[in-house]
Amino acid sequence: MTTATLDRRNSRVATLAFLGALAMLGLGYAAVPLYQLFCQVTGFGGTTQKASESEANLAAQFARSAGTREISIRFDASTARDLNWSFAPAQVTETVQIGVRDMAFYTARNNDSVPITGSATFNVEPEYAGRYFNKIQCFCFTEQTLQPGQQVRMPVLFYVDPAILDDENAKDLEQITLSYTFHRSIDQPGDRAE
Known part of the structure; x- marks a missing residue:
C-alpha cells in the first residue's frame, strides 16, 4: 500500500x-x-393535549347527546426550590362530566422582594389519560411575571375527551390528577446564582 x-x-x-x-x-x-x-x-408521560374551541364544542355536543359519565379531577401544585412563590389550586378536587368544558383556578403569590417570571410544567396521572385531557386555555401556555407581593388567580379551561370511554385501560378510571410545577424562568433579570 x-x-x-x-x-x-x-x-x-x-x-x-x-x-x-x-x-x-x-x-x-x-x-x-x-x-x-x-x-x-x-400523551406519553402524562402530557396533556391542547384543544381548540371547535374541538371543545364537538366534545360537548357528543357529551350532551351521549350522556357521558362523570370523573373526578384532582389538582396538584408545587414550586421549584429557587422560586419564592406560594402556588396552590383553589379547589383540590372537582367532579366533571366527560366531554364538557370546565374551569379550574390556581392561585400564585410572589413572596420575594423582586419581580419574578415563572413558567409552569405540567403532567397528568395516570399517564395514559394525558392523551384525553385537553386544555383550551391555560396559564401554563405562557410565562407569568409577578411583582413583589402580587397574587393572581390563574384559570385552566379544560375537558376530558369522550374517546376515553372507549379505552380499555380507562374503563375503571375514577380520577385524573393534573399537576403543575412552577419554575423560575431562565435568563431573566435578577436571577440568583446557584
Whole structure:
C-alpha cells in the first residue's frame, strides 16, 4: 500500500468520523424538541393535549347527546426550590362530566422582594389519560411575571375527551390528577446564582 493510498483512506475515515460527530451533535440538539413533540402528540408521560374551541364544542355536543359519565379531577401544585412563590389550586378536587368544558383556578403569590417570571410544567396521572385531557386555555401556555407581593388567580379551561370511554385501560378510571410545577424562568433579570 502506497503512502498516497494510505493518506486517502485516512482522510476518508477522518471525514466520515467528522460527519458522524456532526450528525450526533445535531441529533443531540434535536432530541428534546422531538421528544416534546412525541409527548404532545401521543400523551406519553402524562402530557396533556391542547384543544381548540371547535374541538371543545364537538366534545360537548357528543357529551350532551351521549350522556357521558362523570370523573373526578384532582389538582396538584408545587414550586421549584429557587422560586419564592406560594402556588396552590383553589379547589383540590372537582367532579366533571366527560366531554364538557370546565374551569379550574390556581392561585400564585410572589413572596420575594423582586419581580419574578415563572413558567409552569405540567403532567397528568395516570399517564395514559394525558392523551384525553385537553386544555383550551391555560396559564401554563405562557410565562407569568409577578411583582413583589402580587397574587393572581390563574384559570385552566379544560375537558376530558369522550374517546376515553372507549379505552380499555380507562374503563375503571375514577380520577385524573393534573399537576403543575412552577419554575423560575431562565435568563431573566435578577436571577440568583446557584
